[in-house]
Amino acid sequence: MCGIFCLLSLSPTHFEWDKTVYGHLKRRGPNSSRDLTVTNGNPCYQCIFSAHVLHMRGLLTAQPVQDDKGNVLVWNGEVFGGVTVIPEENDTAVVSQCLSSCSSSSEILSVLSSIQGPWGFVYYQRAGDYLWFGRDFFGRRSLLWKIDAEVLMLSSSAWQEVPAVGVYRIDLKAATVSGTMTFEVYPWAHAENDVPSSCIQTISESIPNSCTAVMNHSGLVLSSPVCPLNMSIPESLSETVIHPNSHLSFKDLEQLLASKEKNDEVNFLIDALSKAVRRRVLCLPFESQGSSPFINSRASVAILFSGGIDSMILAALADRHIPAHEPIDLLNVAFKLQEPKMQTESAKKQRKHKNKPTDSKTNEAGLRTSCPFDVPDRITGKAGLKELQDLNPERRWNFVEINVTQEELQKMRQERICHLVYPLDTVLDDSIGCAVWFAARGTGFIREGGEQSPFTSSAKVILTGIGADEQLAGYSRHRARFKTSGHEGLIQELAMELGRISSRNLGRDDRVIGDHGKEARFPYLDENVVSYLNSVPVWEKADLSLPRGVGEKLLLRLAAKQLGLGKSAVLPKRAMQFGSRIAKMENSHEKASDKCTRLLTG
Structure with a gap:
């Protein structure tokens, strides 16, 4: 588990840590702390990553993790299945390797869909200038956001919760040109035609009017990790009659x-x-x-x-x-x-008489x-x-x-x-x-x-x-x-x-x-x-x-x-x-x- 943070600025700005937020993140991850800044002058944007690691498995892997392609991952999660992680390996390193091998959005979604376990993450994809982030299907790991004009902040602590309806992608090139952020949503669904109609509305209620949430243009989805709920209704069982025996044991x-x-x-x-x-x-x-x-x-x-x-x-x-x-x-x-x-004497006597057969202690x-x-x-x-x-x-x-x-x-x-x-x-x-x-x-x-x-x-x-x-x-x-x-x-x-x-x-x-x-x-x-x-x-x-x-x-x-x-x-x-x-x-x-x-x- 980790305390993770990312700041995205669409223009060069000087950033100073909120000491309260930074303190919460360090308590989450006492075993390793590191910061990393990614800048790009054309188009102009800046990403500041910070991660604080609680070491749980394999070799201690400091975060943020940056691969030789320039991709950056901050990962707050555990892999319990779907992706192979042997006991000697660290799951952050394995997830980073899996994402690094992806060359398309569908491949990234395939990796995330396959992971069993809780997670929240932010991933900078150098090729294409994309920033991905999100939470697992149940939202078992905290991820919150704060959006002010040309600045997006993501963190394990503070602000408003990122809706756990899917993962999000920001096209950084497009955002720097327009000066506004558009969140492309890749929702959790059992099938492409099974996306909840309220998905975009839920996200829109969490972001300022200057930003936009849209369904991704390719119609891609994350595969739901659980089967649909059995909606069958019994034909013969009594619907609401309560059993007369209240002392079943x-x-x-x-x-x-x-x-x-x-x-x-x-x-x-x-x-x-x-x-x-x-x-x-x-x-x-x-x-x-x-x-x-x-x-x-x-x-x-x-x-x-x-x-x-x-x-x-x-x-x-x-x-x-x-x-x-x-x-x-x-x-x-x-x-x-x-x-x-304090009770009156009469109330005390009544209570004493009422409770006489039992020991009050x-x-x-x-x-x-x-x-x-x-x-x-x-x-x-x-x-x-x-x-x-x-x-x-x-x-x-x-x-x-x-x-x-x-x-x-x-x-x-x-x-x-x-x-x-x-x-x-x-x-x-x-x-x-x-x-x-x-x-x-x-x-x-x-x-x-x-x-x-x-x-x-x-x-x-x-x-x-x-x-x-x-x-x-x-x-x-x-x-x-x-x-x-x-x-x-x-x-x-x-x-x-x-x-x-x-x-x-x-x-x-x-x-x-x-x-x-x-x-x-x-x-x-x-x-x-x-x-x-x-x-x-x-x-x-x-x-x-x-x-x-x-x-x-x-x-x-x-x-x-x-x-x-x-x-x-x-x-x-x-x-x-x-x-x-x-x-x-x-x-x-x-x-x-x-x-x-x-x-x-x-």
Whole structure:
């Protein structure tokens, strides 16, 4: 992963770094920094490239990469398939070589279409004087732009997000003659005649009136890396009737697994997810505190961990592929519960009488909850840790308790996080952005033998479960849509989810996690996983006639059962902002979609 930057000026201008932007980029890439300027006097333009590398695989390759033809690449991505990268090679160098061999636009598109994995890039093609840039199909890597008159700036941080609808090309010769920039768009599509009609409109809303976005004149497209969503609707299944039994449990999953057909679907999903996790946890720089890799080894991989089904499955599958002597860090974030307000004596008596049969300091799992950081995700996280220890007692599972006070939240939000969440600006973006930032920092403590010790995760790779809810109907809005519009409405909702995931989630999460010099990886958004889930009829992935904790993400719950997990397989969905209790720290009357004044950067 890298922090990348490019400035294109259509006239000779003196450029000075914005220190805030430069600081964000250097934190993303702590292992190497370099700048490169390309100028051309006829026609007159200037390109300034800057890249800051987080070394992840092969030999450390400094960026920008300039080949012997004068082409320049800044690359923020990982190649997990489609283009061959052997363990000893660096993917930036391989991508540069592939692009260097291209002599036409269609060949460049062929290379980009074939790459499986997240990426954002800027590429200067000397022959023809072209500047290419864009993001992968899902927008898993952040790329933002700022356009002022004759200047275009592209960066991993700051400004407005580049729409992840395709890749863009600027004809630099034409731009210098006209004095304005025209963005030729090469969209993602399943076929040439399958280009979304809103593609150009989406881009036009993001650029000033002095610039133009047009579909490329050759009609070329990037081949979609995933198959189309299965839009079939069941003929015999009840549309919206909710199952009368609201207490389906772990045993019910066993009954649902009984049919061979269901078993096959579950095994296909496990296989696809297992391969996706394997690609994301192998060939990492090994970290060790001691002279022997088997003594005091430090984790290379961490998981954003709540003990819910998404993170539990990632942990169970990571356990299959990470060397047995290497720990796995489970990052569990909690925001301090506020002191309760003073109550009248009568209210206290009523509450005491109401709660008399239970111990207020314990929860249903028997864990004490008197600690101000015993938020729901901490409780389910500890229960999930126990399941993983039972699954593999030989593995060292570092359950990192990351505790955040209101004072530290307010301080770090203003100093760092608000700049990373931008341009997103809602209460929900504030809650999730802050929670993910503190979790990814990995600074907390672990418990050993009843004692707690300060601990900071060394892992450069952080697995996150984003994408599971969007594909498997995990959100409450999916259940509401199913109730009002049946399977047809649910399918439309799921199609919309993946279509907007780049602008709602992924750019933000990439910036927030990358700020620690760590890389976010998204196994549930692996191209092969998404293609498989897209091919499965919606009622096989989720059965929202069943109650919460079973019906949503049903196929994933069955996979959890197959993997040997326990009660975590039937935990209802709990959003991160509620499970970590960050939503309770500020104004509890806010709505998630409200503009968040706390994110104002001044």
